Amino acid sequence: MSRESTLPKAFVQTLRERFADRFQTGAAICAQHGSTTTWIENQPPDGVVFAENTAEVADIVGLCGEAGVPVIPFGAGSSLEGQLNAPRGGISVDLTRMDRILAVNAEDMDCVIQPGVTRSRLNDYLRDTGLFFPLDPGADATLGGMAATRASGTTAVLYGTMKDAVLSLEAVMPDGRVIRTGHRARKSAAGYDLTRLLVGSEGTLGIITELTVRLRGIPEAVSAARCSFPTVEDASNAVISGLQFGLPFARIELLDATTVKAVNAHSQLNLPETPLLLAxxxxxxxxxxELSVRFGDIAREHGATALDWTTDPQERTRLWKARHDLFWAVLGLRPGAKGISTDVCVPISRLAECIGAAAEKAQSLRLLAPIAGHVGDGNFHNLIVLDPENPAERAAAKSYIGWLNELALSMEGTCTGEHGVGQGKRSYMEREMGPALDVMAAIKAAIDPKNIMNPGKILPERFEAQS
Amino acid sequence: MSRESTLPKAFVQTLRERFADRFQTGAAICAQHGSTTTWIENQPPDGVVFAENTAEVADIVGLCGEAGVPVIPFGAGSSLEGQLNAPRGGISVDLTRMDRILAVNAEDMDCVIQPGVTRSRLNDYLRDTGLFFPLDPGADATLGGMAATRASGTTAVLYGTMKDAVLSLEAVMPDGRVIRTGHRARKSAAGYDLTRLLVGSEGTLGIITELTVRLRGIPEAVSAARCSFPTVEDASNAVISGLQFGLPFARIELLDATTVKAVNAHSQLNLPETPLLLAxxxxxxxxxxELSVRFGDIAREHGATALDWTTDPQERTRLWKARHDLFWAVLGLRPGAKGISTDVCVPISRLAECIGAAAEKAQSLRLLAPIAGHVGDGNFHNLIVLDPENPAERAAAKSYIGWLNELALSMEGTCTGEHGVGQGKRSYMEREMGPALDVMAAIKAAIDPKNIMNPGKILPERFEAQS
Structure with missing residues (x-):
């Protein structure tokens, strides 16, 4: 079944002439280009165009602008908050064919790439240069998608988020014009920071068609430490002390006891089933x-037991693979169930309290919701394991997520540290941003007056009505 | 002589009733609140209000908005590109009395401060906490001013610029509304990055009235290395190698031979008078x-002579004091002359070429223009020493600065790495930003439709005419 009947006929005709079989309207391909990763209802676009260069993206956006058809950029499809859905229909611009690595400037430690390049492919490509792209959001996302959602992940505590990794962008704006937000200088004070405005704008202000990103030197040595703690609070306090001592954690991840249990089962490990830090x-x-020894001393002061560290790559890989397989491990706790990953971020001083309260709340709602977190940033994930066909469980999960976001905001935190707003977190924006939302809406209206760029995302509905 | 006659009478009356002697219109005080640091002509505001809290700032902005009077925020007065001038008159809002440190959250390594707090006062205050605010732009600027101009300085290579140091802001917007761009989470993916939009907006979008900034642990040990090189190119290559080896320079400064000569004379040092790196x-x-030894090895591979390093605080302070006194040292090369500090930033691979060409060009124009740079970022300063009363020298300096900016842009750099645009760099924005300028102008018009916030800055004149 094709969805194209909902699009203006002349518009469809033009797209077909222009893009031939790179314009697709089949139901399956459209569904696959909506959001598919969580319980958020799949709202497919009416058509998909596989773009091959910036001029084509500009063409599509221009045509959509003329026809008043929404445009939704698509990378790997791994976003978690409904960013890819098409609640008003429209055209998904699939950027995966724009996957060229245009330049690697080894001396400047940067590279210029198209948005469809994935994180793992970039690092494969870079291997011989001694450089790497350090951000690791878990999914093998595209760099364009990572920039658009301000992604980060396990290494953000040392290397920052996409706001830090992106030096400049090329983007197609809603009127079809192509802009460049900067060049290759490591820093600039030349006017408004359009780079950082587009990073995290989730396709609502423009489509990223080229990125210049910072690279890092592959570290000569890597050490990994793991230590178990009696309580989440002890583990949190060890991290706080480490940060205050200036320990430059490249990763510092917390797994709660339930998560450790799941990981043990899934990855055949024998970790003590108490809260665990991986550094x-x-x-x-x-x-x-030296850093590992120092961290060990600090961890012991905070009650760590079963302390262990290694520089052996195989051992390290095994540990981090277990961490990265955590989603599947947790799902294994309840075969047949589905998982929902939600994230909040709080000041690290409130982290233990936040995680403790979250665990209690989940228990009171009879939800299986283990916790894993990028604790160096105060950012953690709740992996809610549920039967999505069970209305009571769905209701409990919704209520829990709402409660958790409220809790994070009450602790001077944010409703999302790294997953973005999309559709899933829109309703929390009012409380979090207050009058700043009006400024965001003014920017959106100024840049995209027809509201064609990924409508129905980020800004709450009351702003949609205005446009 | 008072300047208040240029302001609407009722407006003056209201300000006088509201602020009494905290509203000043004397010529001296007005001149002091215009730009005073460079050869850019002083264009004083018509009046100055010394604000004491956010509500007062909102009042002033609201009143100015009603009366159509420009508003220019004022911190320490140390900006270098005419940011404080009032080409259309208006009210300077002096924020130096808003200098309270509202909260230090040691566990979260952040603090909440008013905009008038200076860098050195913040660090004095923090001393007993083991934490410090690492950015060091040279001048003892206010944190509000540093955020507004996206300042950085010698330590940006490790600790980043104000875009990295600021977690969130409170700001008074042009309609007098107070917004908060975020809270205290270390990272957030909740909507458009208004924090980074305000950082570097130079008072043209709003007035920063509160900052939440990241702090760092005072390092347990600091080592300083100095090494002399036969050429600027050798020195640059040593820095490139060091960065590629992943050496975490906290500072890496280059002084050219003329600058070293000046520093020797001014600070009674005996440094070899060839290009010098301070790390x-x-x-x-x-x-x-270990890092110092490694850097020494790398430096030697690139021809370094006279290599020396120390962890002795006194020795280190002496060296960095010499670096910080560089402006005065260079002025000492020509007693009675004035200095103009201009900055550009290029990819580090082009730095040696850029500096070499700049030195040649200055010589061909018979300008004394020694160079010092934050070379880890590819950012350098030209300190042009001239008699500002001599029209030929002024013309040569202007021509040189224009040429240098053009050169930086041709090397994929930027017209300013850290001084900002203000009035001085407006004319280079067109070439650097191209169609992105239209997006900046759309944002400016959407947020400040009456163009009351620091008009005549950042955006080229053609956008002013539209508003």
Whole structure:
């Protein structure tokens, strides 16, 4: 079944002439280009165009603008808050064919890439240069999608988020014009920071068609430490102390006891089933050894038991693979169920309290909701395991997520540290941003007066009505 | 002589009733609140209000909005590109009395401060906490001013610029509304990045009335290395190699031979009068010792002579004091002359070429224009020493600055790495930003439709005419 009947006929005709079989309207392909990763209802676009270069993206956006048809950029499809859905229909611009690595400037430690390049492919490509792209959001997302959602992940505590990794962008704006937000200088004070405005704008202000991103030197040595703690609070306090001592964690991840249990079962490990910290340091062999010892001392002061560290790549990979397989491990706790990953971020001083309250709340709602977190940033994920066909469980999960976001905001935190707003977090924006939302809406209206760019995302509905 | 006659009478009356002697219109005080640091002509505001809290700032902005009077925020007065001038008159809002440190959250390594707090006062206040605010732009600027101009300085290579240091802001917007761009989470993916939009907006979009900024742990040990090189190119290559090896420079400064000569004379030092690198590492005693040795090895591979490093605080302070006094040292090369500091930033691979060409060009124009740079970022300053009363020298300097900016842009750089645009760099924005300028102008018009916030800055004149 094709969805194209909902689109203006002349518009369809033009797209077909222009893009031939790179314009698709089949139901399956459209559904696949809506949001598919969570319980958020799939709202497919009416058609998909596979773009091959910036001029084509500009063409599509221009045509959509003329016809008043929404445009939704698509990368790997791994976003988690409904960013890809088409509540008003429209055209999904699939950017996966724009996957060229245009330049690697080794001396400047940057590279210029198209938006469809994935994180893993970029790192494969870079391997011989001694450089790497350090951000690791878990999914093998495209760099364009990572920029659009301000992604981060396990290494953000050292290397920052996409706001830090992107030096400049090329983007197609809603009127079809192509802009460049900057060049290759490492820093600039030349006017408004359009780079950072587009990073995290989730396709609502423009479509990213080229990225210049910072690279890092592959560390000579990496050490990984794991230590178990009696309580989440002890683990949190160890991290706070480490940060205050200036330990440059490259990764510092917390798994609660339930998560550790799931990981043990899934990855055949024998970790003590109490809260666990996984730490990683990058540097020279001497430095990472010293840092691991120091972190060990700090961890012990905070009650750590079963302390262990390694620089053996195989051992390290095994540990981090277990961390990365965590979603599947947790699902294994309840075969046949589905998982929902939600995230909040709070000041680290409130993290233990926040996680403790969350665990209690989940228990009171009879929800299986283990916790894993990028604790160096105060950011954590709740992996809610549920039967999505069970209305009572759905209701409990919704109520829980709402409660958790409220809690994070009450602790001076944010409703999302890294997943973005999309559709799923729109309703929390009012409380979090207050009058700043009016400023966001003014920017959206100024840049996209016809509201064709990914409508129905980020800004609450009352702003949609105005446009 | 008072300037108030240029302001609407009723407006003056209201300000006088509301602020009494905290509203000043004397010529001296007005001149002091215009730009005073460079050869850019002083264009004083018509009046100055010394604000004491956010509500007062909102009042002033609201009143100015009603009366159509420009508003220019004022911190320490240390900006370099005419940011404080009032080409259309208006009210300077002096924020120096808003200098309270509202909260230090040691566990979260952040603090909440008013915009008038200066960098040195914040660090004095923090001393007993083991934390510090690492950015060091040279001048003892206010944090509000540093955020507004996206300042950085010698430590940006490790700690980033104000775009990285600011977690969130409170700001008074042009309609007098107070917004908060975020809270205290270390990272957030909740909507458009208004924090980064205000950072670097130079008072043209709103007035920053509160900042939440990241702090860092005072490093346990600091080592400083200095090494002399035969050429600027050798020095640049040593820095490139160091960065590629992942050396975490906390500072890495280049002085050209003329600058070294000036510094020797001014600070009674005996540095070899060839290009000099000053490096600094922060960490544990063992780490910084190891890093210094490694950097020494790299420097030697690139022809370094006269290599020396120290962890002795006095020795280190002496060296960095010499670096910080560089402006005065260079002025000492020509007693009675004035100095103009201009900055550009290029990809580091082009730095040696850029600096080499700049030195040649200055010589061909018979300009004394020594160079010092934050080379880890590809950012450098030209300190042009001239007699500002001599029209030929002024013309040569202007021509040189224009040429240098054009060169930086041709090397994929930017017309300003850290001084901002203000009035001085407006004319280069067209070439650097192209159609992105229209997006900046759309944002400016949407947020400040009456163009009352620091008009005549950042955006070229053709956008002013439209508003």
């Amino acid at each position: 990683e340091f990058h540097g020279t062999p001497d430095t990472v050894a | 600094e590492f922060h960490g544990t005693p063992d780490t910084v010792a």
